[in-house]
Amino acid sequence: MAILNFASHTLDYLHIGQPSTLPNGDRVEGVRTWMENYCTCDVVPAGQANELTFADGRTERYSYTVYNLPRNCREFRYGDIIRIRFFGNEAETREFKVLGFARYQLQCKLWV
Numbered sequence: 001m002a003i004l005n006f007a008s009h010t011l012d013y014l015h016i017g018q019p020s021t022l023p024n025g026d027r028v029e030g031v032r033t034w035m036e037n038y039c040t041c042d043v044v045p046a047g048q049a050n051e052l053t054f055a056d057g058r059t060e061r062y063s064y065t066v067y068n069l070p071r072n073c074r075e076f077r078y079g080d081i082i083r084i085r086f087f088g089n090e091a092e093t094r095e096f097k098v099l100g101f102a103r104y105q106l107q108c109k110l111w112v
Contacts, residue, residue, distance in 0.1 A: 007040035007041055007042055007068050008038055008040070008042065008085060008087050008088070009040065009041050009042065009043050009084055009086050009088070010037055010038075010039075010041075010084070010085040010088050011038050011039050011040070011041045011066065011069070011082055011083070011084055012035060012036045012037065012038055012082065012083040012084075012085070013034075013035050013038055013076070013080060013081070013082045013083070014025050014032060014033070014034055014035075014073075014080070014081040014082070014083070015032070015033045015034075016029075016030045016031075016032050017030030017032050017033070017036050018030050025071070027090060034083065038073075039070055039073055040068070040088040041066050041067065041069050041084070042063050042066070042067040042068045042069065043064055043065070043066050043067075043086065044064065045063065045064055046062060046064060046065065048061050049058070050062060050063075051101060052099075052111055054100050058062055059097040060100065060111070062066050062099050062100070062111040062112060063112065064084075064096065064111075064112045065085055065109065065110070065111055065112075066082075066084070066109065066110035066112060067107065067109055067112075068107050069100045069107060069108035069109065069110065070107070070108070071103065071106055071107055072107060073108050075099040075101065076110055077098065077101070077102075078098060078099065078100070078101075079098065080096060080097070080098040081095060081096070081097060081098075082095070082110070082112065083095045083096075083097060084096065096110075096111065096112035098110055098112055099111045099112060106109075
């Protein structure tokens with residue numbers, strides 16, 4: 001009997017720390033750190049670059065929809081960088097830019 005795993009992929013996100021200013025006035029970027037194994041998820045390809053119109057009126061073309069994120073996950077913003085390890089395999093890892101985020105009653109959803 002086959003058992004489906006609806007959260008077979010792993011999502012990581014890039015955390016960028018607060019920028020700082022040196023005593024001589026030079027600005028230093030925040031430290032970039034990957035938050036690995038943040039949560040499991042399900043990734044569905046769009047088949048083609050589909051368009052989605054968001055509440056603020058912008059239209060974006062997305063190629064993947066990321067489902068089954070925990071409902072208490074962090075708030076992803078437009079432009080955040082995420083990394084998905086397909087089936088937990090380190091060799092099949094791809095980075096994406098977040099185009100949209102929605103929080104529902106039982107799950108959250110990303111468009112990348």
